[in-house]
Amino acid sequence: MTPHRLWEWEGRGFDAEQAIPRADADRLIRAAQGPAGRLKGAQRAFDLFPDRVSARNLVGIVAAGDVSCEILPKIDREATPAHPASLRRQLISMLAVAHDLRIADDAATLLDTQQQTLLEILITRFVALAEDAVRRGMPRLYVAHADDLPALRGRLDPVRQFSALAGNPSRLACRYDVFSEDIALNQVMKAAILCLRLLARSMANQRRLGELALVYADVATVARSQLRWDRIVPDRANARWQPLLRLARLILGDQFQNTTAGSADGFALLFDMNVLFERYVARLLAPIADExxxxxxxxxxxxxxxxxxxxxxxxxxxxxxxxxxxxxxxxxxxxxxxxxxxxxxxxxxxxxxxxxxxxxxxxxxxxxxxxxxxxxxxxxxxxxxxxxxxxxxxxxxxxxxxxxxxxxxxxxxxxxxxxxxxxxxxxx
Incomplete structure (x- = not known):
């Protein structure tokens, strides 16, 4: 993947040093257009001019095929440009507080900010959390099933038995529960894993995501728009999965502060810095005010x-x-x-x-x-x-x-x- 980087509100000429080619800019703008337009105020991630492309106040990552652009926050545009690692670390820190994520609380993250893009860092942290959670066992629930079987299992469904199966006495309309891992929470996890497999560029992350996909082989593949977030009810049984679920929500776009869209051809994970700063301050201030x-x-x-x-x-x-x-x-x-x-x-x-x-x-x-x-x-x-x-x-x-x-x-x-x-x- 060809990586590009822009600061917030930075413009880059097509003939400048470290230029973003016009063809790459067009692809990135198309990938970001839909997600950015769904943010409050119908925003956009880039401005396109005849001689340059410019970032706006949305930060994050946009990828289109083999091209990506990382947009980092930089409030002091007149000062000497800071090292990308420090700005990346600042953004990750704000995201961790604002969205209650476990992505900025260890030395590994500090090292990642120097070596990886924002997207690869989020993938690495997601993989680490997922591996730890899976190692301790996947959540399971009793799931209701209905099937026509040669022998009774569970209880009989008399309505179906004496209507649809009235002429076929060799089959019994059965209704029964199965203790299954094919539940809404695991379907969300699988959707996030499959999404990130398309985007990971690190060989280590690709390998680890492939191993996680095998673990979820028996879980149904559900389209992102069909995921049943409402069926994931926090309780004691899935409490240790909540940090990972919050990160999956971020990646899959189930948050109003950011928007995402992903496919084999395009992905955008964008944050409005005005909204992110507001939520960051609110989350820090809440316990102070309460005390x-x-x-x-x-x-x-x-x-x-x-x-x-x-x-x-x-x-x-x-x-x-x-x-x-x-x-x-x-x-x-x-x-x-x-x-x-x-x-x-x-x-x-x-x-x-x-x-x-x-x-x-x-x-x-x-x-x-x-x-x-x-x-x-x-x-x-x-x-x-x-x-x-x-x-x-x-x-x-x-x-x-x-x-x-x-x-x-x-x-x-x-x-x-x-x-x-x-x-x-x-x-x-």
């Missing part, structure tokens, strides 16, 4: 901006703050996450904040009666001074404080401590 006696609400709210005689009963223009922190039954703080690059306030007083983002949080303050607002951005090396920076909203009424802050997401411990320091929940 401090606050209630965290991610998304939701949906209070309308407009009501009145000419508005529907539910109102008009629903609001949906990213994070609402409540205490004693009132919204005390609203945090809106933004995956954007801030400028140093010492050189740019407005810090390159979008005016629309200011208007948005001001509307939240009014609708939710909240006097503490925060715009939270990822930190980067290009900022010359520490965040946060507080502003006072002008106008009449109760004073409103808007904090513009950045969060260092280089690792979980640093990000968690950053949230504690920035929000100051324990002292309120």
């Amino acid at each position: 401090a006696g606050w209630t965290l609400h991610a998304q939701g709210g949906r209070k309308p901006c407009l009501t009145g005689e000419n508005a529907p009963k539910a109102g008009l223009f629903e609001t949906e703050p990213d994070l609402r922190l409540e205490r004693d039954g009132r919204v005390a703080m609203i945090v809106d996450t933004k995956w954007k690059c801030l400028a140093d306030p010492a050189h740019e007083p407005k810090m390159c904040i979008d005016q629309a983002d200011i208007y948005q949080v001001m509307a939240y303050a009014r609708v939710y009666g909240c006097n503490r607002l925060m715009l939270l951005y990822p930190h980067h090396a290009g900022l010359g001074r520490a965040m946060p920076v507080d502003f006072t909203v002008t106008g009449s009424g109760a004073p409103i404080t808007l904090t513009v802050a950045t969060l260092d997401i280089s690792d979980h411990a640093t990000a968690r401590q950053g949230l504690i320091d920035i929000l100051g929940l324990y002292g309120r």
Whole structure:
């Protein structure tokens, strides 16, 4: 496979060094078009120009036949390009937290980020988890069967026996249960294994996936669109399979934050960095808020901006703050996450904040009666001074404080401590 790599929002000329040939770009764009279009807002992974192809704010991996492109996040586009391994490790770390995955908690993953693409890393971690789970035994359940047999097995189905089989007394309509491994959970695992066998380029991963496919030989092959996720009910019997199931959901596209599509000719695993950053912050913040006696609400709210005689009963223009922190039954703080690059306030007083983002949080303050607002951005090396920076909203009424802050997401411990320091929940 011919591998290519782009940074988030990076453009690459067709005649540039390490160029992506126009033919390769066309194939990658076609492979990503459907999956990206199903994301919220009908997005796209690439922009195509006469002289270049450019990535957008979707990151992940796109593969088309023997061509692939890895898109990595890079919020500080003005700084010297970081080593791909560090950015890949950062993305995997965010995915692990946001989707509750066991893919970034060992030394093997740190080594993989230096040697493999994002897709190959996910394949390697999936294989390792699957091998460990299978080694301890595949889950089985009693599955209902109905068949016409020469001897009674289980119980007789009188309706079928005296209707369809009325003229054939040599057969008995039987209904019985079989303790089987051909169940929904194993069908999902097999679907993920078969999908990844088409995509793995590492000889070791191809061999290991082939061995896993043999283990699942007696499990039915079910099309991705026909997988019965609703039949997989978490319980004590399958608890150890839940981390692997979450990773399979990610690969097979059963998540609203990302989208995937796969076949022998194309595959795309794409993440909207705005959504991923929001969920990453929410997952880190939830236990912090709980320990401090606050209630965290991610998304939701949906209070309308407009009501009145000419508005529907539910109102008009629903609001949906990213994070609402409540205490004693009132919204005390609203945090809106933004995956954007801030400028140093010492050189740019407005810090390159979008005016629309200011208007948005001001509307939240009014609708939710909240006097503490925060715009939270990822930190980067290009900022010359520490965040946060507080502003006072002008106008009449109760004073409103808007904090513009950045969060260092280089690792979980640093990000968690950053949230504690920035929000100051324990002292309120």
